[in-house]
Amino acid sequence: MSTFQLTRTLAPDAAAADLRADVLKGLTRSPKELPPKWFYDARGSELFDEITRLPEYYPTRAEREILVARAPEIAAATGARTLVELGSGSSEKTRFLIDALRPGLAAYVPVDVSESALTGAAEALLADRPELRVHALVADFTRGMTLPETPGPRLVAFLGGTIGNLLPDERRAFLRSVRSMTAPGDGFLLGTDLVKDESTLVAAYDDAAGVTAEFNKNVLAVIDRELGADADPADFDHVARWDREREWIEMRLRARHALTVKIPDLDLVVPFEAGEELRTEVSAKFRQEGVRAELAEAGFELSRWWTDGEGRFALSLATA
Ligand code: AVJ
Numbered sequence: 190m191s192t193f194q195l196t197r198t199l200a201p202d203a204a205a206a207d208l209r210a211d212v213l214k215g216l217t218r219s220p221k222e223l224p225p226k227w228f229y230d231a232r233g234s235e236l237f238d239e240i241t242r243l244p245e246y247y248p249t250r251a252e253r254e255i256l257v258a259r260a261p262e263i264a265a266a267t268g269a270r271t272l273v274e275l276g277s278g279s280s281e282k283t284r285f286l287i288d289a290l291r292p293g294l295a296a297y298v299p300v301d302v303s304e305s306a307l308t309g310a311a312e313a314l315l316a317d318r319p320e321l322r323v324h325a326l327v328a329d330f331t332r333g334m335t336l337p338e339t340p341g342p343r344l345v346a347f348l349g350g351t352i353g354n355l356l357p358d359e360r361r362a363f364l365r366s367v368r369s370m371t372a373p374g375d376g377f378l379l380g381t382d383l384v385k386d387e388s389t390l391v392a393a394y395d396d397a398a399g400v401t402a403e404f405n406k407n408v409l410a411v412i413d414r415e416l417g418a419d420a421d422p423a424d425f426d427h428v429a430r431w432d433r434e435r436e437w438i439e440m441r442l443r444a445r446h447a448l449t450v451k452i453p454d455l456d457l458v459v460p461f462e463a464g465e466e467l468r469t470e471v472s473a474k475f476r477q478e479g480v481r482a483e484l485a486e487a488g489f490e491l492s493r494w495w496t497d498g499e500g501r502f503a504l505s506l507a508t509a
Contacts, residue, residue, distance in 0.1 A: 192321060193311050196337065198328040199302065208415055209455060216450075216459045216467075225354050225440075225470040227408050229303070234278075236404040243400060245392040248350050248382050251502035253282050256348075259495050259504065260289035266493065266506060267376040269344035273298040275330040275367070276351050280310035286346065286378075287314065287321070296339040300326040331359065333366045343375040350382040350502065353437065353473035360473075364487035371509040377489055379505045381475040383496070387431045390474065394429035394438050402427030405440050408469055416454040424448050428466060437473040441466040480505055 208227060215223045229237065241249035269290055274283055277299035287297055297314070301307050307325040315321060328334040336343075345367055355363055367377060394401055406422035413420055425442040432439055444461035451458050461467075480503070481491040489507035496503045 192315060193323045195307065195325045198326060198334055212412060212416060213455050220468060222468040223408055227411050228404060230411050233404060233407045236400060236407060239400050240404060243396045243398065245396045247393060248502050251497035252348060252380050254497045255495050255504045256282055256285045260285045263378060263506060264289035267342060267344045268293065269342050269376060270295045270340040271298060271343045273300065273336060273343055273345045275300050275345065275347045277301050277310060278306050280314060282348060284314065296322045296324055298324050298326060298337060298339065300328050300330050302329050331363060336370055341372060341375065343371060344378060345371060346378040348380040350380050352379060353382055354470060356471060360483065364483060368488040368509060373509055375509045377507040381480055381503050383501055383503055384436050384474045384476055385501060390431050390438055391429055394440060405442060405469055416452050418450055418452040420450045437471050439468055440470040441468050
């Protein structure tokens with residue numbers, strides 16, 4: 190009997206159609222913008238992995254510290270028999286949760302747009318945990334999805350602070366869709382980066398080694414390869430800026446001089462003025478009261494709040 194099952198809910202060419210639509214819309218509006226999900230081709234995922242090991246990029250280490258310390262409490266509080274993880278990627282930090290939930294855990298349901306990430310993660314997990322049942326879902330969690338029939342209670346986890354990449358409206362819709370996949374008594378575990386001093390935040394998104402700059406510019410390489418475009422990363426500067434009103438970091442690509450980007454697959458020529466900026470990512474930072482209010486609006490009650498020792502990052506446990 191196999192312990193690994195994979196369900197595709199995305200058409201194989203859905204990503205290609207989404208990219209075309211996002212690029213057409215984002216590069217013909219003013220100000221220009223692209224959604225951050227297009228960073229993550231194979232090279233972009235590798236660069237993000239490198240980012241998580243940079244001295245300036247604290248969120249991954251801070252969240253791991255909380256998970257290691259609190260996994261037993263999370264397991265005891267939820268008694269979850271199914272762990273669903275949205276945007277699971279490599280599932281690297283999730284093993285602390287999985288191991289704390291064993292042996293009651295009946296199924297681990299990782300959800301990601303990347304089939305290769307899902308199979309790689311499942312392989313690594315199953316190598317040491319042959320009894321684990323993994324039911325992977327290839328799906329775009331921002332679009333809502335149907336979960337497999339597995340035993341409750343469920344714990345839905347959304348880690349890494351990735352919720353910060355969603356704009357406030359998208360966040361509301363996302364939290365409601367998470368609520369709609371849970372039943373009373375289920376749990377929701379949410380990782381959020383916290384508001385802190387500007388210099389720490391900006392450094393985390395503008396590291397000295399230039400890895401984040403390369404990650405940011407990788408979106409141009411994706412457009413060049415997938416849409417036949419001629420954007421040259423050397424024509425753009427990496428910008429990371431703290432918006433103190435909206436309490437989010439923005440990453441942008443700033444044209445070094447006036448230029449055009451030709452995108453033959455879209456029949457499009459995109460002009461940039463000298464100094465014009467293209468927004469490539471919003472990464473919102475949170476406070477406890479804001480998280481509590483957003484969860485409540487979606488129908489969740491915040492029941493536990495844990496931070497790392499330095500108070501940089503938080504894990505929230507909410508109940509449906
Ligand atoms: C993976 C979305 C949590 O916003 O901090 C890292 C992505 N961008 N450096 C974040 C990212 C620039 C990261 N998330």
